[in-house]
Amino acid sequence: MLQLILWLILAAIHAIPALAFFRPGTITTLYGVAADNPLFLLMHHRAALFLAVFAACLWAAFVPEGRRLAVIVVGISMLSFLMLYWQAGSPAPLKRIALVDLAGLPVLAGVAWFAFRP
Structure with missing residues (x-):
């Protein structure tokens, strides 16, 4: 049950950025990139x-065989952003995103422990 909850927390962390795929206006709200900016397509x-x-987190919540791969996918996503954020001098407009990813690291560590324990 704990694993399910942890995976659902990780899914929730990624839900709002994923929602921007269906609601592109969210991109401007989250990242300050206007629709007429060429970077909008990239975002x-x-x-x-x-x-x-997000889908990997939901999959891992209910399919134990997918948990190791999901840990790797989520880990790459969260850790790479945090590393790039700090290398870029911790830009203030992205601080909230960094804090959310930072808060999610213990959850990621928990699911990793469950997924890779002997």
């Missing part, structure tokens, strides 16, 4: 990738 694609991360 819309990024939302599709978050949809994949």
